[in-house]
Amino acid sequence: VKTLSGHRLLCIDEFELDDPGDTVLVSTLLGKLVEAGVALAATSNTLPGKLGEGRFAAADFLREIQGLSAHFRALRIDGEDYRHRGLPEAPAPYSDEVVTRTAHATGGASLDAFPDLLDHLAKVHPSRYGALTDGLGAVCLTGVRPVPDQSTALRLVVLADRLYDREVPVLASGLPFDRLFSEEMLKGGYRKKYFRAISRLTALARDAKRLADAA
Numbered sequence: 001v002k003t004l005s006g007h008r009l010l011c012i013d014e015f016e017l018d019d020p021g022d023t024v025l026v027s028t029l030l031g032k033l034v035e036a037g038v039a040l041a042a043t044s045n046t047l048p049g050k051l052g053e054g055r056f057a058a059a060d061f062l063r064e065i066q067g068l069s070a071h072f073r074a075l076r077i078d079g080e081d082y083r084h085r086g087l088p089e090a091p092a093p094y095s096d097e098v099v100t101r102t103a104h105a106t107g108g109a110s111l112d113a114f115p116d117l118l119d120h121l122a123k124v125h126p127s128r129y130g131a132l133t134d135g136l137g138a139v140c141l142t143g144v145r146p147v148p149d150q151s152t153a154l155r156l157v158v159l160a161d162r163l164y165d166r167e168v169p170v171l172a173s174g175l176p177f178d179r180l181f182s183e184e185m186l187k188g189g190y191r192k193k194y195f196r197a198i199s200r201l202t203a204l205a206r207d208a209k210r211l212a213d214a215a
Contacts, residue, residue: 001029001179005036016193018030027068031049034071042072045192068108096142096173098212103171105215108137114144114174118152126158133162138211139204144174146182154190157197164200169208177201 010033017023030040037102094102103111112120122133133139147153163170182193182202 001032001036004029004033005038006036009039009041012040012042015044024059030068032072040071047194078192083155091205093144093173093176094171094212096201098169098215099140099173100209102212102215103138103140106140108135108139109140110136110138111140112142114141114172118147118156121155121159122152122168124156129159129162130165133159133166133168136166136206137168139163139168141170141172142174144172144177144180146175147180150185150190153185153194155206156180157193158189160197160200163204167207168204168212170201170204171208172205173214177205 019028024124034040093198103109121129147156178198183192185191
């Protein structure tokens, strides 16, 4: 509050709340900033009054969620995901041979079997995923397959966000990225996160096509 209360406007991108603790913390923070005269603007795939829906016992935190909602006037902007607008379809997965050859031909590229990557992510706190991706020229993955559970899926979402932030191309063999998450996951409370991850990984796969062509 001390750090931000001197500003006229606070802009928050990808505004989401995933657990009760975050809800209480953010509700308190934004409430105090509004009292200090700070204006708020946020983008989100979820309407303010629906934050946390389907993810935890939202009813127990309805007061905080309603309090957050009161600070915003929602402007809905519908339309096709801009990452795919006017672009060709995502490239099909490559063979293991192409992925491996591209990794060795690309400076700073990583090369991992997809199951091994998922195992490693489970041992690293998501706050450090950015450090894992710093300086990478490309991420090359073999044997992409559906993620086995929701915890693994959410870790992969965080990694996809960090890769997208850094514009790191992703080249993969196995299943296409739109088959990473089960139908149950894509209908659950984290569905918007999963669709965003698919969208971002698909965009990075397009960027990787030139690397495969060059190799």
